[in-house]
Amino acid sequence: MTASAAQQTLVIRVAVPEDHDVAGRVTEEAYSSSYSELSPAYLASLRDVAARVELGDVWVAEDADGVIVGTVWVPRPGERLSELALVGELDFRQLAVAPSARGRGIGEALTRHVIALAEERGAVRVVMNSGPEMLGAHALYAKIGFRRLPEREHRIEVEPGRFLDLLAFGLDL
Numbered sequence: 001m002t003a004s005a006a007q008q009t010l011v012i013r014v015a016v017p018e019d020h021d022v023a024g025r026v027t028e029e030a031y032s033s034s035y036s037e038l039s040p041a042y043l044a045s046l047r048d049v050a051a052r053v054e055l056g057d058v059w060v061a062e063d064a065d066g067v068i069v070g071t072v073w074v075p076r077p078g079e080r081l082s083e084l085a086l087v088g089e090l091d092f093r094q095l096a097v098a099p100s101a102r103g104r105g106i107g108e109a110l111t112r113h114v115i116a117l118a119e120e121r122g123a124v125r126v127v128m129n130s131g132p133e134m135l136g137a138h139a140l141y142a143k144i145g146f147r148r149l150p151e152r153e154h155r156i157e158v159e160p161g162r163f164l165d166l167l168a169f170g171l172d173l
Contacts, residue, residue, distance in 0.1 A: 009064040010106065012113045014057050015071070020049035023060050023071045030096035035133050039159055046094070056081055059113065061097075061106050069101035072110045077121050082129065084152060084168060089125045090118035095137065107140050115144075119173055126173065127152075129166040138167070146171045 015023050024047035031046055032038060038046075045051070052058050052073050061070035072095045075081045085091035092114045097106045118126045127149065130137055152168035 010109050011062045012059055012109065013062070015049060015053070015060045019060055019068060022068045023058060024049045026068055026071055026098045027094055027096040029099055033099040034136070035131065042158065052094070059110065061110055063101070070097040070106040070110050072114060074114055074117060084127050084129055088123060089127050090114070090121060090123040091127050093128065107137065108144065111140065111144055115171065115173070124173055125170050127168065127170045129168055131164055132167060141169050144171065
């Protein structure tokens with residue numbers, strides 16, 4: 001099946017409580033396959049979809065068999081998930097595609113869904129941070145038209161003594 005055919009069979013919808021465990025596992029597996037040395041505490045936070053739902057909407061992508069193969073976290077209208085988003089911008093976090101489902105256009109479909117939400121909400125730009133190891137995601141963002149926002153990039157301490165240089169990307173709408 002081609003990537004575009006796979007995208008056409010996807011259903012993207014807001015996660016319901018019964019989806020939280022699976023969506024959390026997908027997020028954990030996706031990040032574990034792209035990042036080395038993730039701590040147990042960080043892995044637990046990736047699995048904690050219920051905590052994310054308190055702060056925004058978690059969307060899931062289901063394949064033709066009804067299996068959750070991807071997920072993304074988006075703020076509710078008028079809100080933001082991080083300091084990255086300025087007034088008029090929509091940010092998103094934790095875009096994740098199950099490693100077994102990569103290459104089927106799921107990440108692109110989820111990103112385009114976020115863009116459509118931003119347009120519906122009247123946002124002028126979509127923004128997100130990404131770690132330096134997420135090369136596949138960076139290629140996807142460039143393909144869609146995102147550009148680096150170096151003036152918004154910074155280093156964060158993700159855990160005591162462990163730092164991550166966050167890259168910033170934006171797509172003007």
